[in-house]
Structure formats: C-alpha cells, structure tokens
Amino acid sequence: MTVPKLSVATGESVLLLGESGSGKSTLLSLICGTILPDQGRVEIAGTDITTLSGGTRDKLRAEQIGVIFQQFNLLPFGSVMDNILLPLRFAPARRKRVGDATAEASQLCAKLGLPAGVTSAKATTLSVGQQQRVAVARALIGQPPLIIADEPTSALDANSQVAFLDLLFAQTTTHNTSLLMVSHDPRLSARFDRVIRIEDIAQIERAAA
Amino acid sequence: MILRLAIASLFARALTVGMTILAIALSVALFLGVEKVRTGAKASFADTISGTDLIVGARSGSVQLLLYSVFRIGNATNNVTWESYQDIAARSDVEWIVPISLGDSHRQFRVMGTTQAFFEHYKYRQGRSLAVSDGTIMDDLFDTVIGADVAATLGYNIDDPIIVAHGLASFTEHKDQPFRVSGILEKTGTPVDRTVIVSMEAIEAIHVDWQSGAQVPGQATPADVIRGMELTPTAITAALIGVESPLQTFALQRAINQYDEEPLLAILPGVALQELWGIVGIAETALLAVSAMVVVTALIGMMATIFSSLNERRREMAIFRAMGARPVAILSMLVLEAMVMAAIGALLGVLLLYIGLVIAQPILDRAYGLWLPIEAPTLREVWVILGVICAGTIVSLVPALRAYRMSVADGMMVKT
Known part of the structure; x- marks a missing residue:
C-alpha cells in the first residue's frame, strides 16, 4: 500500500470509504502505530511515530487516539466502568487531563444517555445500543484529539446508525475532536466534513498468487 | 486494575480455569501428602525408640x-x-x-x-x-x-x-x-x-x-x-x-x-536409623520424583489451557493493544493469570492436604501405627508452594510469548 498523503485537521470529521479488503484496516493500523510503514512518515499531533520506540508509540496511541471497533469490542468480563477507564490505565497524561476518572466516566455515561448505575454492570449484560454508548465513552474519556472508528455502524440497522452517529458527532463537536471513520457505506457521507475513497489516496499492489 | 481485570478474565473462564486449578491443587496435595507420609514414617520409626542409648x-x-x-x-x-x-x-x-x-x-x-x-x-x-x-x-x-x-x-x-x-x-x-x-x-x-x-x-x-x-x-x-x-x-x-x-x-x-x-x-539407635534411611532413600526419592512429575504434569496442563485459550482471546488482546497496552503488558497479564492460578492451586492443595490429614490421621494410626502430626506448614512445604508458583509462572511464559507475538502481528485490528 502506498499512501502519498493523507491528513486530518483538528476537529475535522473524515469518512474513509472502501470495500472489504481495500486496505482500510491496514491504514488504520499504520495511523495507530501498531504496524510501521516501510518508508515515509506518520504524524500524530505533530509527532512522527515512525521514529518512536515501540513503547513510546503505544503510549502515544493511548494518549492521543480513542478507538471504536466494528463490534464495540468491550471486555466481556469487565464492568462498564472498567471498560471506560481502560485507556487511562496506559495513558498517564490522558488520565491527568481527566482529574477524577470515575466521576468523568459517570458523567460521560449520563451524557450518552446510559441509565444511572450502569457503570457497575458487566458489559455483556447491556443491550447493543448501550454497548455502543460505552464504546463511545471509552474512546472519548480523557478527550483524545483523534477518534478512530472502524466501521462502527456496519452491524446496525438504519435507525440505530443515525442515533449512533448523532451521539458520536455531538461528542466530537463538543470537544473539538478529529474523527476518522472507516466505512464501506457511502450513505453516511453527508454527515462528514470530508469523504475520502481509499482508492483515491492509496495505491495497492497485491502480491502475485 | 490490571490484576482485577486478569482475575475477572479468569472468572469469565471459570470452568476450564477451575479444572486447571483443581489439577494443580490435587498434584500439590499429592506431593505434600507423600512428603508428609515420608517424614511421618521417618518420625514414626524414629519415635519407636526413645531414650535408649x-x-x-x-x-x-x-x-x-x-x-x-x-x-x-x-x-x-x-x-x-x-x-x-x-x-x-x-x-x-x-x-x-x-x-x-x-x-x-x-x-x-x-x-x-x-x-x-x-x-x-x-x-x-x-x-x-x-x-x-x-x-x-x-x-x-x-x-x-x-x-x-x-x-x-x-x-x-x-x-x-x-x-x-x-x-x-x-x-x-x-x-x-x-x-x-x-x-x-x-x-x-x-x-x-x-x-x-x-x-x-x-x-x-x-x-x-x-x-x-x-x-x-x-x-x-x-x-x-x-x-x-x-x-x-x-x-x-x-x-x-x-x-x-x-x-x-x-x-x-x-x-x-x-x-x-x-x-x-x-x-546407637539413631545412627542405625540413619543407615536405614540411607538404604530406603532411593525408594523415597523415586516416590518423591513420581509425585513431583504429577505436579509438573498439572503445570503443563495449565500451559495447554492457556495455549488453547489464546485464539479465542485474540479480540481481548486487540482491545488492550488498541487502548495503548504494549505487547509486554499482554505477556505480563497472561503470566499474572498463571501466577494467580498456580498460587490458588497451591494454596487449595495445602487445604486439601490438611483436610485429608484430618480424615486419614486416625485411620493410618489405627491401621499402620503411623502417626502423621497435623502441624503448620514446614519451611520445606512453604518452599514447595513457592516453587509451584514460580514453576507455573515460568511455564506460562511459553504461551505468553506466543500471545506477545500474536498481539504484535494482530495489532488492534484482529477480526475474530
């Protein structure tokens, strides 16, 4: 995969469209620093993560990026509170930004419309809609400058998709957070500041079978 | 928090983890039981004659x-x-x-x-x-x-x-x-x-x-x-x-x-007894070796359990990686889990041993004249318990290293 240039501005929402197998997940892994490019630069908040050690890169990811997965990927054995606070465990600066982490998590839950007292419940006992909200809260806690969402609406029906995006945009707008969301559904395009098709920004050479 | 999550993760796999802990507990109880019978038999022999020069x-x-x-x-x-x-x-x-x-x-x-x-x-x-x-x-x-x-x-x-x-x-x-x-x-x-x-x-x-x-x-x-x-x-x-x-x-x-x-x-009765222990020492060592092998088998069983759970836990590891956990944190978590399992298994083994002793003590005394005292764990037994925990930690490094490599390869985008 060759990506000549891709940038996301502060507070900007970008939708990255592409079919399955088009390299979207690889691109997200590159941005998050879990894989490294053979050459070139990947900058997060002005820092070239390709020059960092593995540990520093992981820490930077924890500090700067909130991640929302396709199926929300909550820890099934953890409580709602455990899941929301998990990124802070690996990001001391983000934790400092939060102050009282438990209070902040409860506040986020309230803002996201989760019922009071839900924080002590096991993540697996929640409805899909509630799990979405917990996943958003986990990504937003400590106000990371960038949210990366990997096809978070693919498993949702149309009504749920709208509700989820309303929720996400309300939070990112409030905190001036950049949002890079990956999807293969072009119907979502209207909600975003910018829409990019992966084939427009990346050339992919596939190895011969 | 990580320890709590590790324990919560163990609880989420209660059945397999429980069976693994039980296997460790039984093997530790067997090992310590053999040790108790061995030292008890020795003491019983030594107690047969006292005060005779x-x-x-x-x-x-x-x-x-x-x-x-x-x-x-x-x-x-x-x-x-x-x-x-x-x-x-x-x-x-x-x-x-x-x-x-x-x-x-x-x-x-x-x-x-x-x-x-x-x-x-x-x-x-x-x-x-x-x-x-x-x-x-x-x-x-x-x-x-x-x-x-x-x-x-x-x-x-x-x-x-x-x-x-x-x-x-x-x-x-x-x-x-x-x-x-x-x-x-x-x-x-x-x-x-x-x-x-x-x-x-x-x-x-x-x-x-x-x-x-x-x-x-x-x-x-x-x-x-x-x-x-x-x-x-x-x-x-x-x-x-x-x-x-x-x-x-x-x-x-x-x-x-x-x-x-x-x-x-x-x-001198004591010296002759020592000679006797020298003669039966090989059998004693063999018995201890067999029971030690049972402990080793249980620990290898634990390693196999952790190995078999790795695939189904790739998503869990990916979540941790996405949240900023370093691969070494994934490795540490698996090692920590193994330590907890080995420690609970060892302590449960000691508990089983003492329950067994309370039941068997009068029976052995009546049937064989073998008196096994019920005392606080000896220093040697404490070392055995610590040894089991250490060995459990060491064997867990094998699957933990594999999890480390998997988490590096998968990053945060595994879709299982």
Missing part, C-alpha cells in the same frame, strides 16, 4: 540388629549369652539394661521375653512410657501383657488364655504351658502394639521340655513344678541399654564391640 546383640549388621530388636523385622543370626549380658549389666557406666528374648510367636504376633525393667525404661514418641489400659503388668510366671493391636485383632480380654507357638512359623505349640492375659497395653503406634510380652523366665519355662528345637517325647513337666525350677536364661536375643552419662556412650559401645568373650555388636 545403645542396643546390644550378636555381631551382625547394625541395621539388622535394629530391625529385629526394635521393629520385630527379621531374625537374629545368633544370641548373646547370659554371662555376657551380666558382664555388661555390671559395668559402672550402664545405668539400666533391659534384656529381650525373641523367637517364639502367637498367631501372627511375635512373643518377646523381657523383664519388668522394659516397662520402666522403654520409651517411645519423645519419651512417653508404656501404660496399661486394662489389667496389670505380669505378676505370675505364666502371665502375659499384650499390645493393643494383638488384643484388638484377636479379640483378647484380661484372663484369656494364650498358647505360644514354638518359633515364628511353626505348627508346634507350647500347649502344656498356656499363658494368661494379665494386661493390655495402650496403643503406642510402635511394634510393641503387635507384641506378646512375657517374662524372661517364662521363655525358659515353656522350653523346659524342649531340646534342640523339639519337644522331648513323653515329657510334660507340670506348671507348678516349673514354677519351683531355676529359670535363669542361658541366652538373650538383644538388650537395650541406658548409660549413666551420654558422654560414656561411645566408650561403652567401643568396649562392647571389642568384648573378648563373644562377638557382640552395640549400636
């Missing part, structure tokens, strides 16, 4: 002398003459001496001729003395005191008659001189429990009509006549000795071993 017998091997004189295992190759016994008894450095005469039997139990001094000086289990639970010590020539196991096995009570058989596996009995049970001893957990005790004179008395190991045909001296006869023994099997001062023990031992009149052997 020397044992004297005909010259043979020290272990053999210990076995036949104290544990009633095997036979003497020769006797000690009564004159030699008296020579030794007359020495100033001998505080007390107890003769023992073995050779006859009653049913499956050994008959031992001795003197009243045996009941006074024979000590077991850190200096405990023999005590009669029913009846009295021998009063008449044909009285006998029987051990607790003899009474229990054969259903004997006070005043019951006992016919002694000649030799150990003989069908010839001393029918003309029946004994009467005058006393039954309290349980001691020693070979005394399985012994029929008579006086030295009684041993002579039942052999009055015997020559060269067989009864003289047609000769049957009445008991009353025998009572009036001179019944000084001509020989004894062995003697237990207490010295005036412990400092004199070695000098007395040397003097007896260099006795001119006949070849004798004096042994």
Whole structure:
C-alpha cells in the first residue's frame, strides 16, 4: 500500500470509504502505530511515530487516539466502568487531563444517555445500543484529539446508525475532536466534513498468487 | 486494575480455569501428602525408640540388629549369652539394661521375653512410657501383657488364655504351658502394639521340655513344678541399654564391640536409623520424583489451557493493544493469570492436604501405627508452594510469548 498523503485537521470529521479488503484496516493500523510503514512518515499531533520506540508509540496511541471497533469490542468480563477507564490505565497524561476518572466516566455515561448505575454492570449484560454508548465513552474519556472508528455502524440497522452517529458527532463537536471513520457505506457521507475513497489516496499492489 | 481485570478474565473462564486449578491443587496435595507420609514414617520409626542409648546383640549388621530388636523385622543370626549380658549389666557406666528374648510367636504376633525393667525404661514418641489400659503388668510366671493391636485383632480380654507357638512359623505349640492375659497395653503406634510380652523366665519355662528345637517325647513337666525350677536364661536375643552419662556412650559401645568373650555388636539407635534411611532413600526419592512429575504434569496442563485459550482471546488482546497496552503488558497479564492460578492451586492443595490429614490421621494410626502430626506448614512445604508458583509462572511464559507475538502481528485490528 502506498499512501502519498493523507491528513486530518483538528476537529475535522473524515469518512474513509472502501470495500472489504481495500486496505482500510491496514491504514488504520499504520495511523495507530501498531504496524510501521516501510518508508515515509506518520504524524500524530505533530509527532512522527515512525521514529518512536515501540513503547513510546503505544503510549502515544493511548494518549492521543480513542478507538471504536466494528463490534464495540468491550471486555466481556469487565464492568462498564472498567471498560471506560481502560485507556487511562496506559495513558498517564490522558488520565491527568481527566482529574477524577470515575466521576468523568459517570458523567460521560449520563451524557450518552446510559441509565444511572450502569457503570457497575458487566458489559455483556447491556443491550447493543448501550454497548455502543460505552464504546463511545471509552474512546472519548480523557478527550483524545483523534477518534478512530472502524466501521462502527456496519452491524446496525438504519435507525440505530443515525442515533449512533448523532451521539458520536455531538461528542466530537463538543470537544473539538478529529474523527476518522472507516466505512464501506457511502450513505453516511453527508454527515462528514470530508469523504475520502481509499482508492483515491492509496495505491495497492497485491502480491502475485 | 490490571490484576482485577486478569482475575475477572479468569472468572469469565471459570470452568476450564477451575479444572486447571483443581489439577494443580490435587498434584500439590499429592506431593505434600507423600512428603508428609515420608517424614511421618521417618518420625514414626524414629519415635519407636526413645531414650535408649545403645542396643546390644550378636555381631551382625547394625541395621539388622535394629530391625529385629526394635521393629520385630527379621531374625537374629545368633544370641548373646547370659554371662555376657551380666558382664555388661555390671559395668559402672550402664545405668539400666533391659534384656529381650525373641523367637517364639502367637498367631501372627511375635512373643518377646523381657523383664519388668522394659516397662520402666522403654520409651517411645519423645519419651512417653508404656501404660496399661486394662489389667496389670505380669505378676505370675505364666502371665502375659499384650499390645493393643494383638488384643484388638484377636479379640483378647484380661484372663484369656494364650498358647505360644514354638518359633515364628511353626505348627508346634507350647500347649502344656498356656499363658494368661494379665494386661493390655495402650496403643503406642510402635511394634510393641503387635507384641506378646512375657517374662524372661517364662521363655525358659515353656522350653523346659524342649531340646534342640523339639519337644522331648513323653515329657510334660507340670506348671507348678516349673514354677519351683531355676529359670535363669542361658541366652538373650538383644538388650537395650541406658548409660549413666551420654558422654560414656561411645566408650561403652567401643568396649562392647571389642568384648573378648563373644562377638557382640552395640549400636546407637539413631545412627542405625540413619543407615536405614540411607538404604530406603532411593525408594523415597523415586516416590518423591513420581509425585513431583504429577505436579509438573498439572503445570503443563495449565500451559495447554492457556495455549488453547489464546485464539479465542485474540479480540481481548486487540482491545488492550488498541487502548495503548504494549505487547509486554499482554505477556505480563497472561503470566499474572498463571501466577494467580498456580498460587490458588497451591494454596487449595495445602487445604486439601490438611483436610485429608484430618480424615486419614486416625485411620493410618489405627491401621499402620503411623502417626502423621497435623502441624503448620514446614519451611520445606512453604518452599514447595513457592516453587509451584514460580514453576507455573515460568511455564506460562511459553504461551505468553506466543500471545506477545500474536498481539504484535494482530495489532488492534484482529477480526475474530
């Protein structure tokens, strides 16, 4: 995969469209620093993560990026509170930004419309809609400058998709957070500041079978 | 928080984790149980004789002398003459001496001729003395005191008659001189429990009509006549000795071993026991090795369990990676889980051991005279527990390293 240039501005929402197998997940892994490019630069908040050690890169990811997965990927054995606070465990600066982490998590839950007292419940006992909200809260806690969402609406029906995006945009707008969301559904395009098709920004050479 | 999540993750896989912990617990209980029985058996053997400084017998091997004189295992190759016994008894450095005469039997139990001094000086289990639970010590020539196991096995009570058989596996009995049970001893957990005790004179008395190991045909001296006869023994099997001062023990031992009149052997019971442990040490080591292998097998089972859970936990690892966890944090979490499993397994094993001990202690004591004390874990046992936890941690490194590599390869985008 060759990506000549891709940038996301502060507070900007970008939708990255592409079919399955088009390299979207690889691109997200590159941005998050879990894989490294053979050459070139990947900058997060002005820092070239390709020059960092593995540990520093992981820490930077924890500090700067909130991640929302396709199926929300909550820890099934953890409580709602455990899941929301998990990124802070690996990001001391983000934790400092939060102050009282438990209070902040409860506040986020309230803002996201989760019922009071839900924080002590096991993540697996929640409805899909509630799990979405917990996943958003986990990504937003400590106000990371960038949210990366990997096809978070693919498993949702149309009504749920709208509700989820309303929720996400309300939070990112409030905190001036950049949002890079990956999807293969072009119907979502209207909600975003910018829409990019992966084939427009990346050339992919596939190895011969 | 990570420890709490690791424990929560274990709870989420309660069944497989529970089975793994149970396997570790059982193996630890087995290992410590073998260790307890081993040390208990040693202590039980060592407790069989206490306060006796020397044992004297005909010259043979020290272990053999210990076995036949104290544990009633095997036979003497020769006797000690009564004159030699008296020579030794007359020495100033001998505080007390107890003769023992073995050779006859009653049913499956050994008959031992001795003197009243045996009941006074024979000590077991850190200096405990023999005590009669029913009846009295021998009063008449044909009285006998029987051990607790003899009474229990054969259903004997006070005043019951006992016919002694000649030799150990003989069908010839001393029918003309029946004994009467005058006393039954309290349980001691020693070979005394399985012994029929008579006086030295009684041993002579039942052999009055015997020559060269067989009864003289047609000769049957009445008991009353025998009572009036001179019944000084001509020989004894062995003697237990207490010295005036412990400092004199070695000098007395040397003097007896260099006795001119006949070849004798004096042994220190503790030293002979050590020799015995040296002989049975290989079997002990083998037993320990087998139980240690069971522990190793359980730990390898734990490793297999962690391995088999890795694939289904890739998503969990990806979540941690996405949240900023370094691959080494994933490795640490798996190692931590293994440590927790091994620690719980080891502690549960100790608990099972003590429950087992509470149940088995009276049974083993009753059946085998083996007393296993229920005490706080010894330092050695604590080391075993720590060793199991360390070994569990080390074996978990194998799947943990694989998880580390998987988490590096998968990053945060695994879709399982």
